[in-house]
Amino acid sequence: MFVIFLFFSGFSALISACNKEEDSPEPDPEPMPSTEFVAADADFAGFRTWKVVVDLKNALSDDGRAHTDAARTVWIKQANAVLGSNSQYPIGTILVKEVQGGYGIVAMVKRGGTFNTSHNGWEWFNLDTAGKITSRNSSSVCNNCHAKVKNADYVFTR
Numbered sequence: 719m720f721v722i723f724l725f726f727s728g729f730s731a732l733i734s735a736c737n738k739e740e741d742s743p744e745p746d747p748e749p750m751p752s753t754e755f756v757a758a759d760a761d762f763a764g765f766r767t768w769k770v771v772v773d774l775k776n777a778l779s780d781d782g783r784a785h786t787d788a789a790r791t792v793w794i795k796q797a798n799a800v801l802g803s804n805s806q807y808p809i810g811t812i813l814v815k816e817v818q819g820g821y822g823i824v825a826m827v828k829r830g831g832t833f834n835t836s837h838n839g840w841e842w843f844n845l846d847t848a849g850k851i852t853s854r855n856s857s858s859v860c861n862n863c864h865a866k867v868k869n870a871d872y873v874f875t876r
Contacts, residue, residue, distance in 0.1 A: 754831030755810040757841065761795070762825060762849035765814040768793035772815075788819030806838055806871045813873065814845065823847065826860075826873070837861050840872050 772792035795812040802808065809830035816823045825843040833839050842860040844853045864872040 753809065754833065754839075755827065755829055757812065757825075757827040757829070757843070757851075757854075759850050761812060761827070762814065762843075762845055762851070765793050765795070765825075765845075765849050766816075768795050768814070769797040771813070788817050788821060790815055790817040790821075801871055805869070807873065809839065814849070823849075826864075828871075834861070837864065837872055840864070 770791060771794050772790065774791075775789050792813060792815045795814075796808070796810070799807055799811045807828050809828050811828040812825065813827075814823060814825040823845040825845055827841050827843065828839055829841040830839040833841060840860075842855055842857050843851055846852050864874070867874050
């Protein structure tokens, strides 16, 4: 009888331990990647060493449109980033454009998540010459102009 009691006591303790594990599971050692990328100064460091996408020595236009009436260079941090099957660049894609003639350095980052959803999650930046963020926003000015290339995920190729 004592042996049966010990058997049931041990079985009961085992069941309790199993139920306790179900109530408080161990954290996932490999959580799902983030669906949002929030850029920091370090993400723009050394941008002049990235892959050159555009290097125009002459103005594209003389009509005063932003970034087109002066020579400019565009770099992409992820050299292999391309439009995916969803016609969008991957979250975390970073492009930097340096424009001569007083426009300075601007950037766009595919932030994703719920940020600027009407323009596929792009965030716009102004940078100083060292690549430090001086301002960040989802500016309607940037959105309006880049909407002209909505089918290319809001990225100009020139």
